[in-house]
Amino acid sequence: MAVSVLTTFATPFYIKSSDAAYRTIVRVLPQAILDSIDRRAQAEAKESSPSSKLWMGYIKRWAVKVGLIVLAAIASVEVLNAIAGPLLARFAPDFVAGYAIAGISILITSAFVSNLFHSVRSGRRNEFSVLWIKSRRNHLPLLALALFSTLVSIAAIVYIVHASNIGHTVWPYLFAVLASVLLARSKSVHSSFLRIETRFIRNLNENIIAERRESLSDEEHVHWVEKHLYVTRVETSRMLQAKPRPLSPESMLKIVGQSTLPGESQHSAGFLFGMAHGLDLIAIERDGRRIAGDTLARLSKPDLLRRIGDAEDPLCVREGDVLTFVGTEDEVDSYLQHLLKDNVIDEDKALGESLEDYLASSPSSPDITCFSFVIEAKSAFVGRTIANIDFKSAYGSLVVAIEHNLLLRMKPSRNTRLAAGDRIWLIGESGLAGNLINAADAEVIDRGTPEGVVAQTDGPLGQGDR
Template identity: 25%
Template sequence: MTLLFKKLRQPLVLGYIIAGFIVGPYSGWFPAVTDTVNIHTWSEIGIIILMFSLGLEFNLHKLASVGGTAIITAITEVVSMLAVGYGCGQLMGWNKMDSIFLGGMLSMSSTTIIIKAFEDFNMKGKKFTELVFGTLVIEDIAGIFMMVILSTIAVSQGISGGELAASLVKMVFYLALWLLLGIYWLPTLLQKTQNLMNDETLLVVSLGLCFGMVLLATHLGFSSALGAFLAGSLLAGTIHMEEIEHVSKPVKDLFGAVFFISVGMMVNPALIMEYAGPIVIITITTIVGKAIFSTLGVLGSGQPLQTSILCGFSLAQIGEFSFIIASLGISLGVISEYIYPIVVSVSVITTFTTPFVIRSAEGAYAFVNKHLPAKFSDYLNRHTSEDRSEAEKDSDWNAFVKKFFSRLTLYAVIMLGIILGGTSFVRPFLNAYMDSTIAAILTVLAILIVMAPFLRQGLFQKNEFFIPLWFKNRTNRLPLLVLLSLRFAIMVFLVALPIRILFHFAAFYILLAAAAMIFFIARSEWLITPYLQIEARFLTNFNERKLNERKDAGLEHNWLDERIYVSSVTLNRESSVINKRLLDLSITKRFDMKIIKIIRNDKHINIPAGTEKLLPGDIIFIAGTLDGLNNTDVVSDFDLTKKAAGEFATLHDFINHQEHYAEADQLLSFAITVEKGSALAGVRIKDSKIKSEWGSLLLGLERDLYPIIFPNINMRLQENDLLWILGSQKMAGKLAKMDLL
């Protein structure tokens, strides 16, 4: 069958289904596989491998690049088809559970079939195909959520808002926690064991992780598909993804075939004949419904009518995810036997119709465009555009809120995970060896110690949009204070939670103790260092693939030129910073900027000390990020200089255009590697004497290619860190003598 369908240039999925039917219990043409329990077992293994492979094609960077159009389209299509499918089932007289699962099956398009059609028509790389692939990514994520929702509904045999919300919150929490832990530990583990990895060990480790996550997911009450998908998505963010995909492809092909063959085995021709009417109705509903609602979703996101129709018509089918949802319903025993062959039949029919539907999209656009009322056509042209940007710049408020809640959620998830680990594992372990009260006290202390670095960072997280909003409009101040109070309240709650779980004190005393602990933690500078080490490791691992791609392209050190900018300002007598020391300037502290030079009466003060006072007539040169300089422009009385094009000069431009200064007055930038055994290794930046003895400024560092601009002075330097140093010719001579250059 595989060879036959390859010859006919049709998807192999159809060949597998027919092959399964031929050897299944309903055909009678060949010695049949009659053990339906065995069929279900192999089907579930097939689903696990398929979901693992799907996860390998998905990572968080890919999700971030999807854009608003794909998100709006996917949500519109999934929600609409859920409702349409449910309504269709009810109109045909099906019970509630069958109708709910039908809606779930009809909401998922087929990635396999769409890719095949685009390849046949040579459409890959066009604008609308990229939007379709983005929509499929969001659909896959929605499918995972949907399986959790359907499982909850199936178990309770009804729709309970509270149970659904609890399951979703629980799933999101565990999903976030697993991703965070996976990103922190997994790339590091693979890197440490790289010399031990050949094709065989890499395959075994990858599949071991997959089935381990499946066990963990089912233990926590989620589907095996969720665990497999998550395992794949964790590995997708590592530099080993291509190798893993390569070595696991035969396994995926084999067990993918096993799954679709098991689908074919469950097809009952008698049921298909009996339910021919519903098959026709559901097929028409699928094609028409998905084409219309997908088109409306793309159109609603701001894309033009032609692009919207091309996208909508491409998504008008169901496929492998629908089988997975049907398998879930069968395994839970909550849907009728006839659903499975009906869904398979609809999928087979829509597989054959997809190329014709895609080909008819241009004709449909011409017809719709011709018959649209003139006023409506003008409205669409005004509100949609082919060049509409997916990444329009957010307002300061949008950017502030987005960063505020994303960081707050991140810290909350981590701290809840620590609390969960402490109460679920540490407490029972200690209880076995000591008095329960002492065990509870030690558990709380352990939880608070591990939480402390994240708690402090959560309390004092920097948000560069806060100051501009505060100064732009007085009406912004109350909502900003409310948000800060909310953050403080959440931190107090997170500290109080483990105390409340393990002890039964009055709420007043618990909150009082939590507030006291937060006050102590907030004043503890030593907590910054461990957090910074954790954050640096996390960010390096999270961006591992992108950083490796930059390295392969020879772009590993271009970040400095791209991200650090320089501007200057001449101070007059009315300036608010006159007679202030550099270390007292709030502007530079708030926006992570550095004064790199002062010209005073033609005298150049390079890398001035923090005790240097600013005087009238001083020309000060400020280095910082683009956001930092823009915000300084907004909230201060500085009139920062820009280039003729109205942009700030990069540090690279500044260094290369100092010919009008004497050589001794020019600033230079160098990269220094912290060698093994170096006196800098393991030293905090503030103790490294880079500024006090070298007369230099640490602009940033690269750790495993990950760039950190203006790192916190409490960060410890590590072996192989690449330090970017700014200083004078005199500094260069010192570094050369020290054999650092």
């Protein structure tokens, strides 16, 4: 109490005399100490600046990508030489085996080179472009990093040719470098790399996500999914011009299943509607307003594809419609890359944003919400699979994530069985969320074996409707 009283009365005096005290300290301290304080303050301000953070992030990702190129080149050629080399030597001359090993290794390495040099990433301008535009002082270090990246990539290809024992003249080296450049510039190669990277990172990050989950507060935990799901909005005019209308339901289903009918183009409907990339269509906007929100929320993917391909159906996608898809960041990346490859959208339109930002900023998003709840021990959902509950048709909601034993899985399979204590995240119409939560809270007196729980395999649409 005494300290509190003293500080209460002394604080106004401290504030009043602070300027005089500062001037006195500056006058008394040696200039060397003052200069040291100024340098430290400037360094701290520089480290906390947005430009500095952008540079740090860019350098980290650049170093990882360059390291992966070196690792891919060494690992691929050495593993192939050790395993495939002896096998090929039995059936083909040494030079044929060498060229085969070099070709496969160059293809693998070029995918990583493509990831390093690709100009558009995550549906937004990459960090290189941002830093280049931000300041002229960034030009020289950025060019130096780009030059070093190029030299490392060339060195990796040269190493592959040398290790494959085909570099007896200069021509194999030149052809290998040229082939690597062409492959690295290929959007198909980059898109394939994104698909593989998506699967790899999804598996790798599960344990990391679980560790981070333990450090989050309850509120941060609930909103984590909204921050890590991404939304992209695509205008359909150029898409529909890429293929004559109307599209038959059979054609839509086959293309989404990544197969085509005779005479059909692979690039149209499947990648147009995003289903082949694991994305989910959550909204169709026509003339500035959402249409058939409740109907769209309850349609399974096969029914949805049939209806948007039926020219007589009100849900048939027309020129000028805006389609809103949701998925993981890498799924959105892969989809946008295919649209860019097919020249369906321009680079400045290949945009994605987090679900959290979309819900906060989109003028039509208030009808859509992302919500979660914990499945209690007596819930009617315990022991049932996502497919058996049929969240889409029964409740108009899409399952986007589930947490089981602190392990969070994005976009879970429809065969995932729910257990007591699981937290489940869904996207759906705002008015339907309450009905679903009430159904989840319904108590089951005699559960036994849940009726209708059967093993269902995913059809040609990937994971199916969750």
